[in-house]
Amino acid sequence: MTEGLFDAPGARPTVLPFDVEDPRLARAAWSRLAEPGDVVAGALVGQLGPAGALQWLARAARDPVAAARALGSSVPEGQTTGSPARPSAGARLAASVERWAPRLENLDPRRELHVLRRYGGALLTPGDDGWPAALDDLGAAAPFALWVRGRSDVGALAARSVALVGARASTSYGEHVAAGMASGLADRGFTVVSGGAYGIDAAAHRGSVAADGVTIALLAGGVDRFYPQGNHDLLRRIAEDGGAVVSEVPPGSAPFRQRFLARNRIIAALSSATVVVEAAWRSGALSTARRAAELLRPVGAVPGPVTSMASAGCHGLLRDGVATCVTDAAEAAELAGDLGSDAAPVRQGRGDVVDGMDDVGRSLWDALPVRTPAALESVARTAGRTVRETLAGLGRLELDGHAVQEGGGWRRAEPTNR
Amino acid sequence: MTEGLFDAPGARPTVLPFDVEDPRLARAAWSRLAEPGDVVAGALVGQLGPAGALQWLARAARDPVAAARALGSSVPEGQTTGSPARPSAGARLAASVERWAPRLENLDPRRELHVLRRYGGALLTPGDDGWPAALDDLGAAAPFALWVRGRSDVGALAARSVALVGARASTSYGEHVAAGMASGLADRGFTVVSGGAYGIDAAAHRGSVAADGVTIALLAGGVDRFYPQGNHDLLRRIAEDGGAVVSEVPPGSAPFRQRFLARNRIIAALSSATVVVEAAWRSGALSTARRAAELLRPVGAVPGPVTSMASAGCHGLLRDGVATCVTDAAEAAELAGDLGSDAAPVRQGRGDVVDGMDDVGRSLWDALPVRTPAALESVARTAGRTVRETLAGLGRLELDGHAVQEGGGWRRAEPTNR
Numbered sequence: 159m160t161e162g163l164f165d166a167p168g169a170r171p172t173v174l175p176f177d178v179e180d181p182r183l184a185r186a187a188w189s190r191l192a193e194p195g196d197v198v199a200g201a202l203v204g205q206l207g208p209a210g211a212l213q214w215l216a217r218a219a220r221d222p223v224a225a226a227r228a229l230g231s232s233v234p235e236g237q238t239t240g241s242p243a244r245p246s247a248g249a250r251l252a253a254s255v256e257r258w259a260p261r262l263e264n265l266d267p268r269r270e271l272h273v274l275r276r277y278g279g280a281l282l283t284p285g286d287d288g289w290p291a292a293l294d295d296l297g298a299a300a301p302f303a304l305w306v307r308g309r310s311d312v313g314a315l316a317a318r319s320v321a322l323v324g325a326r327a328s329t330s331y332g333e334h335v336a337a338g339m340a341s342g343l344a345d346r347g348f349t350v351v352s353g354g355a356y357g358i359d360a361a362a363h364r365g366s367v368a369a370d371g372v373t374i375a376l377l378a379g380g381v382d383r384f385y386p387q388g389n390h391d392l393l394r395r396i397a398e399d400g401g402a403v404v405s406e407v408p409p410g411s412a413p414f415r416q417r418f419l420a421r422n423r424i425i426a427a428l429s430s431a432t433v434v435v436e437a438a439w440r441s442g443a444l445s446t447a448r449r450a451a452e453l454l455r456p457v458g459a460v461p462g463p464v465t466s467m468a469s470a471g472c473h474g475l476l477r478d479g480v481a482t483c484v485t486d487a488a489e490a491a492e493l494a495g496d497l498g499s500d501a502a503p504v505r506q507g508r509g510d511v512v513d514g515m516d517d518v519g520r521s522l523w524d525a526l527p528v529r530t531p532a533a534l535e536s537v538a539r540t541a542g543r544t545v546r547e548t549l550a551g552l553g554r555l556e557l558d559g560h561a562v563q564e565g566g567g568w569r570r571a572e573p574t575n576r
Numbered sequence: 577m578t579e580g581l582f583d584a585p586g587a588r589p590t591v592l593p594f595d596v597e598d599p600r601l602a603r604a605a606w607s608r609l610a611e612p613g614d615v616v617a618g619a620l621v622g623q624l625g626p627a628g629a630l631q632w633l634a635r636a637a638r639d640p641v642a643a644a645r646a647l648g649s650s651v652p653e654g655q656t657t658g659s660p661a662r663p664s665a666g667a668r669l670a671a672s673v674e675r676w677a678p679r680l681e682n683l684d685p686r687r688e689l690h691v692l693r694r695y696g697g698a699l700l701t702p703g704d705d706g707w708p709a710a711l712d713d714l715g716a717a718a719p720f721a722l723w724v725r726g727r728s729d730v731g732a733l734a735a736r737s738v739a740l741v742g743a744r745a746s747t748s749y750g751e752h753v754a755a756g757m758a759s760g761l762a763d764r765g766f767t768v769v770s771g772g773a774y775g776i777d778a779a780a781h782r783g784s785v786a787a788d789g790v791t792i793a794l795l796a797g798g799v800d801r802f803y804p805q806g807n808h809d810l811l812r813r814i815a816e817d818g819g820a821v822v823s824e825v826p827p828g829s830a831p832f833r834q835r836f837l838a839r840n841r842i843i844a845a846l847s848s849a850t851v852v853v854e855a856a857w858r859s860g861a862l863s864t865a866r867r868a869a870e871l872l873r874p875v876g877a878v879p880g881p882v883t884s885m886a887s888a889g890c891h892g893l894l895r896d897g898v899a900t901c902v903t904d905a906a907e908a909a910e911l912a913g914d915l916g917s918d919a920a921p922v923r924q925g926r927g928d929v930v931d932g933m934d935d936v937g938r939s940l941w942d943a944l945p946v947r948t949p950a951a952l953e954s955v956a957r958t959a960g961r962t963v964r965e966t967l968a969g970l971g972r973l974e975l976d977g978h979a980v981q982e983g984g985g986w987r988r989a990e991p992t993n994r
């Protein structure tokens with residue numbers, strides 16, 4: 159349907175070495191051309207289709223102004239990596255073309271797919287069985303494709319999932335909590351999603367693996383290179399042992415800072431809920447939490463000592479009302495799951511002798527002497543109860559083994575066999 | 577005005593050894609007759625005045641049925657220490673009379689006032705300059721009087737106050753936080769209110785004392801006996817050194833369990849805000865927090881390690897939305913104070929080289945090689961920016977000392993003097 163958009167007389171045909179009309183190849187190409195979260199690219203692909211947008215770009219690269227004019231203002235305004243002064247849609251599109259065009263050189267997604275296949279991976283694009291529909295909530299910021307190593311039914315795996323994210327500079331407390339929470343979530347059939355980084359991410363993945371659970375690691379760089387190096391074995395185990403290592407950028411892409419931040423939106427959108435285990439004030443995990451909240455996903459934060467800077471970001475989320483306080487796997491599951499089966503159990507304190515007593519019983523218990531029995535009237539006066547109330551109440555306490563009559567008076571029963 | 581209520585022919589006059597018409601003596605008497613929080617007594621005193629209610633009781637003690645009938649249903653239904661099946665107002669009043677009447681024996685508040693004066697204390701009743709008007713929010717559950725040792729301008733002291741409450745079975749973490757928060761609140765001119773108990777209460781009082789602040793200890797028993805014994809020196813120091821030790825029950829009253837729970841409502845009502853520092857699931861501090869919330873006072877909870885049972889109650893308050901997460905004195909002050917001068921400072925993270933950069937700058941910074949300079953076009957392609965954006969952006973980075981030109985290319989500046 160986009161044929162002829164730039165078929166001005168004498169226009170040279172697009173020269174790309176692969177079948178541009180193949181939507182999977184075209185999406186793979188877009189995941190290379192545009193930086194993650196580029197909503198101008200997302201809107202263009204949404205409007206023209208991945209193949210049509212690619213053809214449009216190949217031609218526009220030679221005449222950006224005409225290309226922008228041909229599309230007019232039909233590319234919607236969106237949130238991109240905006241500069242302070244927001245240019246018009248046409249100017250933004252032209253600037254975008256200028257940004258994407260240099261990457262048309264040597265563009266060939268078949269090469270990257272070949273690398274992926276060599277690692278036993280698979281490409282997921284929207285419409286595939288394994289594609290997680292939850293990512294559609296990202297709109298124009300949705301990834302063009304997912305490059306996956308390990309299980310490729312990412313959509314099914316993520317349908318019941320919790321993102322456990324947090325600081326790389328974690329404490330042993332945070333790692334302990336993350337691993338335990340991940341194991342508990344795995345036991346409850348939840349997939350644990352995280353970013354494969356050091357610290358909380360790694361502890362979360364490890365906790366899930368240790369409980370034979372399913373875990374998904376979302377990398378900021380290509381899945382051909384497990385980054386960071388120190389987590390290589392962990393990520394390989396995830397990919398080979400029932401989990402998935404996933405990226406929106408093709409093999410060969412380096413994990414830049416902006417890609418980390420953009421990657422966080424996928425963690426947030428993919429997971430049924432996001433829980434921040436430990437995060438300092440500037441932690442990237444906070445951006446994941448805020449994206450999740452924007453996407454109306456439940457957000458939890460694990461508290462920690464107020465003396466620990468590694469928990470300050472979590473406390474900030476709690477103070478701002480962005481996150482619910484989450485202290486264990488049951489509460490994380492409740493956040494993500496159905497209210498019925500996944501509801502966290504109501505807390506029960508230690509049993510106490512007065513637990514089963516009503517107010518009269520408690521006041522009588524308080525008034526009863528421990529050793530030397532007291533007269534009924536004395537107990538009543540001390541407790542501030544009527545003689546009738548006191549008589550009836552002491553009778554109940556006696557039946558329950560809490561009070562005894564002795565020498566015409568009353569005292570507490572010995573605390574044996576309680 | 578209540579004269580003649582029971583002046584049936586032949587009725588014996590009331591025999592009480594003190595001037596029943598003295599409203600201060602009558603209130604002191606009621607604080608001995610009724611258990612703390614007895615709303616039937618509160619309603620009766622509210623309706624007949626303390627002296628009238630006392631005369632009514634003295635006569636009703638001899639004929640409870642006629643007394644109840646004379647008042648009819650004019651004593652409002654209230655929340656008292658209710659038994660499961662709620663009796664009628666008349667029956668409840670009759671039962672109350674039966675409860676209060678035994679304490680008429682030997683009733684003489686002049687004796688208790690004498691004890692109080694011996695300790696240099698003062699009695700506060702509603703209408704006194706020192707009476708805290710905030711207690712009126714308790715309605716029929718308001719105390720009849722306050723027995724005070726130390727500064728008697730309790731109302732003025734409590735006008736800008738934070739209750740710091742928590743577990744007796746505290747951890748060193750909780751005590752550390754309580755003491756630090758109390759000192760910080762004292763520095764900000766807040767009175768610290770607490771219950772004088774071991775653990776968090778004592779740490780809070782101590783923190784305020786250490787910062788030369790004002791602190792109020794609200795005891796569950798009489799102020800003649802500083803309970804618990806281990807806090808005797810602390811409580812004496814509070815009473816003698818610019819603070820106040822306060823109780824609603826007269827000297828000689830023992831600190832029963834029910835009186836602790838009832839006392840908590842006064843802490844909640846008296847303070848501008850209540851912050852729970854550490855509390856297990858069944859801690860009485862949680863009742864203080866919930867009472868404060870019912871009274872529409874701001875409530876805070878200090879988080880702690882989720883592995884610490886001593887913080888579980890705080891986390892429960894956060895989960896239930898009863899409390900705001902509070903991590904330091906500034907946030908506690910913000911909770912209690914005016915939004916203007918007491919607002920907690922916005923958190924600032926550590927400085928980072930990319931802090932002052934916009935998105936273009938950050939992506940260029942990521943793309944810049946650390947050592948070997950790269951060509952402008954290469955930096956642009958790596959960053960996914962246009963050549964124009966890249967040129968302008970690198971110029972800004974160079975000006976800010978973050979990027980250098982070298983041999984026709986660009987690289988990051990050395991991280992010296994940053």
